[in-house]
Amino acid sequence: MLVDFNNINIPEYMDSEFFEAAFRSGFNDKIVKLKNVFFTMGPKLGENYVSHIYRANATYNDGGSDNKIISLIIKTVPSGPVGGHIAEMGVFTRERDVYVHALPEIERLLDGEAIVPKFLYYTPAPVETFVFVDVTPLGYILADRVKGLDEEHCGLVFEKLAKLHAASIALTKKQPQILRMLSEDLFAKNDGNQDMMQATLLNNFEHLAKVVETWPGFKETPEKIRRFMSTIPQNMAKWCGPSDKEIKVLAHNDLWVNNILFKYKDGKPVDLYFIDFQGSVYSSPGVDFTHFLYTSPQFDVLDQKRDLLIEGYYYKTFKSTLENLGYSPIPTLENILEEIEKRETVGFFWSAMKLFLISMDPSDCGENSLENLNDKDKGDRIRSIGMSSKRFVSTMQYVLTRMEKIGVLN
The missing domain is CATH 3.90.1200 (Aminoglycoside 3'-phosphotransferase; Chain: A, domain 2)
Structure with a gap:
């Protein structure tokens, strides 16, 4: 598969292996073939203080006759002194625990009513990173x-x-x-x-x-x-x-x-x-x-x-x-x-x-x-x-x- 950084300054670890792991996690190991990932946006200065936000579109096939496109949000610990403090505080690990353990059970009690966008993946290395479904194309802004x-x-x-x-x-x-x-x-x-x-x-x-x-x-x-x-x-x-x-x-x-x-x-x-x-x-x-x-x-x-x-x-x-x-x-x-x-x-x-x-x-x-x-x-x-x-x-x-x-x- 191809990962196109689109001339945006994207961390090197966000490669094909990274996105394949994200899709295996997010689709519960269902057989999904990723075709390509195209980055659309890098971090925007002055709007996020404890993370860097990236956006990308992924084309994939889940066994159907047609390919599908899904928009993704990738969130990472920022670089520099702030990132060091954030990592030491453990806030990304806390967010992982909320998304993995608490929110799925809460949404189940609410008969499936969604509280948050779909969570796909978390990795602690090389820096703590999350992947979510980007709900902007669904009209959420x-x-x-x-x-x-x-x-x-x-x-x-x-x-x-x-x-x-x-x-x-x-x-x-x-x-x-x-x-x-x-x-x-x-x-x-x-x-x-x-x-x-x-x-x-x-x-x-x-x-x-x-x-x-x-x-x-x-x-x-x-x-x-x-x-x-x-x-x-x-x-x-x-x-x-x-x-x-x-x-x-x-x-x-x-x-x-x-x-x-x-x-x-x-x-x-x-x-x-x-x-x-x-x-x-x-x-x-x-x-x-x-x-x-x-x-x-x-x-x-x-x-x-x-x-x-x-x-x-x-x-x-x-x-x-x-x-x-x-x-x-x-x-x-x-x-x-x-x-x-x-x-x-x-x-x-x-x-x-x-x-x-x-x-x-x-x-x-x-x-x-x-x-x-x-x-x-x-x-x-x-x-x-x-x-x-x-x-x-x-x-x-x-x-x-x-x-x-x-x-x-x-």
């Missing part, structure tokens, strides 16, 4: 991260999230070992591999404090932000990691607009897939709620529709899914609201970590990388652009006001 998600998009997210969470609770009762293997939060571990992430987070908070100094009505807030910053290193694992006394689900743990692919009909979102389960953890549903709420909705949705999203979209579906699965006792709405409130700090972290990047126009994203964010001059330039957007300002003012109200900032 990213929404506008800069604009943010309206109520229809957010409602669909919370309905699908409710099914994921509910089925994972039911799975724990049947096969507890599957999700217990995901009990460590890789993003919140207190070890040397977190230095880059924490350094970026602290730099973001410091720049945020300087920006807030210019906002009318927030005179005392910058000092509160700096006091809060000083407590992050010793408390991050406690705030973000799993707790003994909580409702536990398979939390995506990186739930924001660019990790969701939407399908549309007549201009309206009708279905979605979640992607990128690198940080997934067996933890509180509040982890996903606050992460998503403080990074992804349009401001008016966050400001005016928060209760509707939780109660009308999420909890209604969560309860009915558990009822259909015959699970009891079903957590109450009050239980879920308590979980969300306990994890407000998680949403605060992620809004400071990425909202200014999400709000940036794509034309301003060329320099965006973890290395550049940790370079003083380049990092400050990126933060200044992102933190000046209207959406960032309105959403962050909402978040800061809420953090003060509930005592996270004092």
